[in-house]
Amino acid sequence: MTALLCHVWSPTRLIYIAELCIVLLCTLPAPEFSTDRGATRETMEINKDLIAASSTPLVLAILAEGDSYGYAILKRVRELSGGQFTWTDGMLYPVLHRLERLGHIEARWETADSGRRRKYYRLTRRGRTQLAEERRQWQIVDQALRGIWPVVLLAVSAASLLQAA
Numbered sequence: 001m002t003a004l005l006c007h008v009w010s011p012t013r014l015i016y017i018a019e020l021c022i023v024l025l026c027t028l029p030a031p032e033f034s035t036d037r038g039a040t041r042e043t044m045e046i047n048k049d050l051i052a053a054s055s056t057p058l059v060l061a062i063l064a065e066g067d068s069y070g071y072a073i074l075k076r077v078r079e080l081s082g083g084q085f086t087w088t089d090g091m092l093y094p095v096l097h098r099l100e101r102l103g104h105i106e107a108r109w110e111t112a113d114s115g116r117r118r119k120y121y122r123l124t125r126r127g128r129t130q131l132a133e134e135r136r137q138w139q140i141v142d143q144a145l146r147g148i149w150p151v152v153l154l155a156v157s158a159a160s161l162l163q164a165a
Contacts, residue, residue: 044084051085055095057134063105063123064131070096070119096121104130 062068062076074092077085099105104127107119123131 046084051087051091054138055087055091056099057131057138059092059095059099060104060123060127060131060134063121064128067120067122069121073121099127102130103127 058077058080059073062073062080065076068076070089070092073096074087074089077087096105096107100107100121103124105121106124107121109117110120111117
């Protein structure tokens with residue numbers, strides 16, 4: 001069939017069609033991976049450096065939504081990532097302590113209706129400024145990646161098409 005297509009359409013036209021398909025695929029939402037039973041969702045292994053780099057803007061952004069406490073922040077991260085980020089207490093609390101030390105957040109103790117004491121965190125004015133800076137930096141990273149991904153995909157697809165021809 002490939003030989004038939006090559007006789008009907010030129011390699012340039014085939015590459016163009018492949019490019020269009022790739023661009024369309026890049027606009028689709030990421031697939032949800034599930035096990036055979038469909039009961040649980042598999043998670044992709046996210047690089048620890050990427051998780052560490054994204055922790056500050058994520059925590060600041062969550063606190064920009066409103067005051068919160070540790071477990072609720074962990075739950076919100078899981079929710080925002082579609083279950084792909086599974087942070088632990090051991091990862092979150094050092095981030096919270098660092099942000100508190102830098103003056104980006106403030107903490108206070110409150111007693112819940114259940115009688116349990118919880119440490120609530122809130123974003124400070126300095127934290128809002130830092131969140132804006134983090135957002136600006138991540139937008140630059142996002143823009144650079146969005147600029148290169150289609151080029152890389154096109155190059156790989158074109159090379160595959162040329163090898164097949």
